[in-house]
Amino acid sequence: MIRNSHEARLELIKAGLKRRYAKEKIFRAVGISAITAALIMLAILFASITKNGYSAFQQTFIRLDIFFDSQVIDPDSTGDPTVLSQADYGGLVKKALRDMFPGVGKRREKRDLYSLVSPGAAFQLRKMVMDAPGLVGTRQAVWVPADDDIDMLVKGYIRAAGDGSGRISARKAAWVKSLVSKGAIEKRFNTAFFTGGDSREPELAGIGGAVAGSLYTMLVTLILSFPLGVATAVYLEEFAPKNIWTDIIEVNINNLAAVPSIVFGLLGLAVFLNFFGLPRSSPLAGGLVLTLMTLPTIIIASRVSLQSVPPSIREGALSVGASRMQAVMHHVLPLALPGMLTGTIIGMARALGETAPLLMIGMVAFIVDIPAGIFDKATVLPVQIYLWADSPERAFVERTSAAIIVLLAFLLIMNALAVVFRKKFEQRW
Amino acid sequence: MKRPSGAALLLILFAAATVMMPLLAPAAGAAGRDYISIVGSSTVYPFATVVAERFGKTTKFKTPKVEATGSGGGLKLFCSGIGVRYPDITNASRRIKKSEIDRCRANGVKEIIEIKIGYDGIVLANSRKAERMNISRKDIFLALAKDVPSGIGESLIPNPYKTWSDVNPALPDISIEVLGPPPTSGTRDAFAELALQGGCRKFGWIRAMKKTDKERYKAVCEAVREDGAYIEAGENDMLIVKKLEANPHAFGIFGFSFLDQNADRIQGSIIDGVEPTFENIASGRYPLARPLYFYVKKAHAEMIPGIKEYIREFTSEKAWGPEGYLIDKGLIPMPDSEREKFRSDGRSLRNFSM
Helix, strand or coil: CHHHHHHHHHHHHHHHHHHHHHHHHHHHHHHHHHHHHHHHHHHHHHHHHHHHHHHHHEEEEEEEEEECCHHHHCCCCCCCHHHHHCCCHHHHHHHHHHHHCCCCCCHHHHHHHHCCECCHHHHHHHHHHHHCHHHCCCEEEEEEEECHHHHHHHHCCCCCCCCCCCCCCHHHHHHHHHHHHHCCEEEEECHHHHHCCCCCCCCCCCCHHHHHHHHHHHHHHHHHHHHHHHHHHHHHHHHCCCCHHHHHHHHHHHHHHCCCHHHHHHHHHHHHHHHCCCCCCCHHHHHHHHHHHHHHHHHHHHHHHHHCCCHHHHHHHHHCCCCHHHHHHHHHHHHHHHHHHHHHHHHHHHHHCCCHHHHHCCCCEECCCCCCCCCCCCCCHHHHHHHHHCCCCCHHHHHHHHHHHHHHHHHHHHHHHHHHHHHHHCCCC | CCCCCHHHHHHHHHHHHHHHHHHHCCCCCCCCCCCCEEEECCCCHHHHHHHHHHHHHHCCCCCCEEECCCHHHHHHHHCCCCCCCCCCEEEECCCCCHHHHHHHHHCCCCCEEEEEEEEEEEEEEEECCCCCCEECHHHHHHHHECEEECCCCCCEEECCCCEHHHHCCCCCCCECCEEECCCCCHHHHHHHHHHHHHHHCCCHHHHHHHHHCHHHHHHHHHCECCCCCEEECCCCHHHHHHHHHHCCCCEEEEEHHHHHHCCCCEEECEECCECCCHHHHHCCCCCCEEEEEEEEEHHHHHHCCCHHHHHHHHCCHHHHCCCCHHHHCCCECCCHHHHHHHHHHHHCCCCCCC
């Protein structure tokens, strides 16, 4: 009788076991498919951005045989820098092009011919002469950037159309062909993309200014938000009495972490710009706004990391006669610091990708000069991406993607750093 | 205890903060401003930025800063006051309004210089893979308005048309799908005024309403349908161009410069029998063209270095002339006489009054 009921129970368990295993299998399958779906999406994102953007790291250059005519640049051989800087370098470029294609005579044809090279070519020659005045009077082969339309043609993004529908006339396409056969067109690494400021000519536009702006903005944010955030967390966690006021503060901090970033931009406009009169479009104002935005994140991460330090550490320190301040500074804080740093880096990474609050304080702007300090006018990387994405010129499509690649690389480095910190300094009890 | 103490770390950071701040800040700081600050329309932005860049590269002055805030937002900032904190120049894709001039006056901005820079065409375009459409403004109004005349007396019904051929049998038999800018955009304002109102006026009884009930007239003529046939695609015109390429049945509304730069992918519809080409917009025959402006504060011309020279650059023949570099970027030039007028207005800093 007893034996029978025991067997019956076993039967019951066996019958159920199969079902329970099956359930677990399904659960795992669902989990794996969720991860796979996420990874596929990520792969598609990376693949499409890389596919669109990798070509922007190269730029088409045209070799011109430039004669630095002393009659044009410095007719009186003064060697005076102001004379050198005001010379007609565009004329030298045009002359070189005319010499290359002697048959071109009509006004419209000439216009087409001159538009083969970037307007930046003249600035490049000017810089060469300013740096080395000895060039005047010599003949040099100079590689100058091609116009963005030619760049797109060489890279195969647009085709020359005979019916006049395209950007490139059959005439221009023929010239490009002849240049290619002469070896006077070459794709080279696009240094200007990394060193240059913004430009309306895609072939001259670079992310140098935006990267510098991001750097200054992040510096202000880090310098302000890290000490403030950590000090707030330490006080709230280790020293503050637990009463209704600290509860209210805690609720407010958690709330602030969820406030949409544009709200911080409006606050920044009202307080930093209108009340304190900080300069519009400056990394200082941008950094302050982003500080407001990242502070709650840092405070919350720091508090969690302080909470995870076991009470025995504090009690041990106190029991050998340390003051509360000593217990916190000598024992608790060093153990909690890796977690705080991780939180800070993640907060900073979020701030690095932010555009909405900066719109309000004038950092969404066309800025050519590379900022030299936190009071200069500046823009940041994600804003640069946004501005380029809205530009009509075709060549900005690939440059937008290339800028995204750079931004993603920065984010990846920061997040990897956070992981490394955690792994290296993490303590387990 | 081998770890660095937390207190020491914090101290170092604070010290770094105090030492770095003055280092990062050149002495001048917030006191003065040695560059021109420009705000305003996103339609004028592509032109203003080109001028700003050339100006910065060819003169001793710094490159001006150009923000795209929209025409209305730009004029609001512009009229906030006199001083280095406020912008010197604002771009607009429409003329300044009386109310805005009053606001300027109230804030001490008494003298303003108005400079018209040229024209911009608004195009209705689709992919080159599809057929080009030949449409009248009346048909555009019927296809996109929220309420349309019912045909019985003087009454309106919610827009019933599903396909273009419902509107006019001569148009293709594909469903109406138009991607356009949101209401905050100047392009949308201009499209509503030029295309929708232009078509709306073809109905005599609605035109008569303009005199009796101006507000209702505007509401009827400029309201855009909200049943999904008109899709607000955001301020990013380039995005609309890409979507048109992917969907040959869709049409898009944007500025002429985007058509000009992407002529191998998209084609502009013929409106009232006129094709949107450079020549047709410049001659004023294309119906959807609007003037573009910028406004300068006279008081700032003495205060901020380079403003007069910037105006000189913008109004020079090599910039806005029929063969100038702005034309390569898609600006439609003004006739010689108009260019001459605004050039002299700009150079003499002539105060403008309405």
